[in-house]
Amino acid sequence: MNFCSSCGSKVTLLIPAGDNRHRFVCDECGIIHYQNPNVVTGCIPEWGDKILLCKRAIEPKYGSWTLPAGFMENGESSMLGAAREAMEEANAELRDMKLFSVFSIPHINQVYTMYRGVLHKGMASPGDESLEVRLVAENEVPWDDLSFPVIIETLKLYYEDRKSGNYSTHYGEIIRLDQKTIHVEHY
Amino acid sequence: MNFCSSCGSKVTLLIPAGDNRHRFVCDECGIIHYQNPNVVTGCIPEWGDKILLCKRAIEPKYGSWTLPAGFMENGESSMLGAAREAMEEANAELRDMKLFSVFSIPHINQVYTMYRGVLHKGMASPGDESLEVRLVAENEVPWDDLSFPVIIETLKLYYEDRKSGNYSTHYGEIIRLDQKTIHVEHY
Numbered sequence: 001m002n003f004c005s006s007c008g009s010k011v012t013l014l015i016p017a018g019d020n021r022h023r024f025v026c027d028e029c030g031i032i033h034y035q036n037p038n039v040v041t042g043c044i045p046e047w048g049d050k051i052l053l054c055k056r057a058i059e060p061k062y063g064s065w066t067l068p069a070g071f072m073e074n075g076e077s078s079m080l081g082a083a084r085e086a087m088e089e090a091n092a093e094l095r096d097m098k099l100f101s102v103f104s105i106p107h108i109n110q111v112y113t114m115y116r117g118v119l120h121k122g123m124a125s126p127g128d129e130s131l132e133v134r135l136v137a138e139n140e141v142p143w144d145d146l147s148f149p150v151i152i153e154t155l156k157l158y159y160e161d162r163k164s165g166n167y168s169t170h171y172g173e174i175i176r177l178d179q180k181t182i183h184v185e186h187y
Numbered sequence: 188m189n190f191c192s193s194c195g196s197k198v199t200l201l202i203p204a205g206d207n208r209h210r211f212v213c214d215e216c217g218i219i220h221y222q223n224p225n226v227v228t229g230c231i232p233e234w235g236d237k238i239l240l241c242k243r244a245i246e247p248k249y250g251s252w253t254l255p256a257g258f259m260e261n262g263e264s265s266m267l268g269a270a271r272e273a274m275e276e277a278n279a280e281l282r283d284m285k286l287f288s289v290f291s292i293p294h295i296n297q298v299y300t301m302y303r304g305v306l307h308k309g310m311a312s313p314g315d316e317s318l319e320v321r322l323v324a325e326n327e328v329p330w331d332d333l334s335f336p337v338i339i340e341t342l343k344l345y346y347e348d349r350k351s352g353n354y355s356t357h358y359g360e361i362i363r364l365d366q367k368t369i370h371v372e373h374y
Contacts, residue, residue, distance in 0.1 A: 005188045007189070036260065037260075074222055078291050111265055111298075168356075171286045173266070
């Protein structure tokens, strides 16, 4: 951030009076431009003993497999945002959605809210951001070719719960320890 | 938003190619400035049969009673953000925190994540944003003088769960129907 989005003047990074963090503050009009985490909202579309995965047609991780998910938009709830993403990425209609997990990812300033839900009629087809969509059984999940650590973690937890027949809402933190190491903290 | 925060040129509200929503786009450098919901994270500090409430020393709702909560910051998890808010607003140390609720509030572009947790040693005192803090039993909660609908809803659910002895993670949507009417949708 270099300029004030309100008046167009230069901004300076400083700790405003009464605050304890650096913020971009406009040199002219004094507006404080806060920067905060984004919510990514998505879902596990279920159809019988299978779930729906999408092959990414966009970067990052072009060509990897993922669950439908994307940035929550203003004016929507996180659940309806997850349903919207399933529609946009896989022409998939989700029903009977339940909150499955809430994971913070501090190093990229994101919070993932993931819902599981029934894929209506088992129907899906690739949207603009997907090369391909596929209904997969547990033994068909491409574990080594999934998009992001939070997606791997969500699916691990999902299959654990499914085995036990006892679903709960999971939450925690995905922590990057170094370039190669991710640690998942369960609260 | 009037100006590009990257190059300082004017922005125009338009639907970018491949998108389906209006965004502020820079007339010069073409950067798309997405605007997304914020996470507000907070907690219910428990001490025996009491919980901690704070009297707001800031607008909006100056003087009303609330739970410690505030905007999640970059680089933190929603749980540690909730603990930070308890410390800032009430000098309260929270332990053994559990995710209690996740409510979207679409008309103000917010998602509330609320945790319950043990108030360490039952100790608290007003921080800069609080006029007063108080440990209250259920029959002392000032229901008509609470800050926001999401706080009222959180506390209603909390006391229901406490009565049953069975806590779960609640989620849903706080919907403003008109100036005077709030509807809570439970998923």
